[in-house]
Amino acid sequence: MFARVIEADFSQQALFDELCQHDKASQSGAVVTFTGRVRDYNANGAIDGIELEYYPGMTEAALQRLLDEATTRFNLANAGIVHRVGRLENQAQIVWVGTCAAHRQDAFNGASYMMDMLKQSVPIWKKEWADGSPTWVAAKGTDSDAAMRWLTDDKDN
C-alpha cells in the first residue's frame, strides 16, 4: 500500500505497475484506477488553475487511514493513493487512487469509497485562481452526501 503527498506530476503507468507489483494476491482479477484533474471552470466561469494546501503529517496519516479502511471493507489485495499539492494548472492531474481485488465490484467500490471519503476527511484545501486573484473553494454539500452514502451503509449492515 502507498499513500503519498507530492508536488511533482505523476505517471499513471508507473503507479499502476507499482500497485500490481505489490498485489498480495499476485494476480488480482480486477484493478481499478481513478485520476482526478483540474477543471478549467467553476460555477462562476473560467478559472486559471488551482493551488492546494495540506497539513504535513496529518494529511499523509489520513490518506493511510483511508487505505486501511478501504482494504478491510472491500477485501482489497492492494491499494494506493497519491495527492498533489501546490500550484496546478488547468487539466493537470491532482489525485490518483488505485485498487486491486479479486473481483471488479470490490475494486470499483474501494476506489469510489476512497475518493468520497478523501473529500470529506483528508486535510487538503483548494484555492481557485481567476483573473489573477485566488478564492478559497467552499466545502460542497454533494461531497458530504457522497461520504454519507457509505456511512449510511455502515448503519444498515
Place this chain on the structure above:
Amino acid sequence: MKVKFFAQIRELTGTASVEMAVPENATVEGVRQALMARGPSWQEALSVNVLCACNQTLCDGATTVSEQDEVAFFPPVTGG
C-alpha cells in the same frame, strides 16, 4: 503549546502557527476562545466553520490539551 492554522484561517490570522501557554485542564474550545480575544481578524478567522485537530487527529472542542500537544484549526476540507 503549538497551535497551527491552515487555509483561510492561516491567511486571516496572518500566521501559520503560534506558541502559547495553556492553563491546566485547558480544552481546545478554551484555546480557540483565547485566540479569538487577540483581535477582530482572529475573531473572524475562528468564529465559524472551524474544524480542530489535536496531535494531528480530528477532535472536538471539549478535548483537553496540555503544553506538549499540537493543536490545529482549519476550515472544512476541499481536496480531491
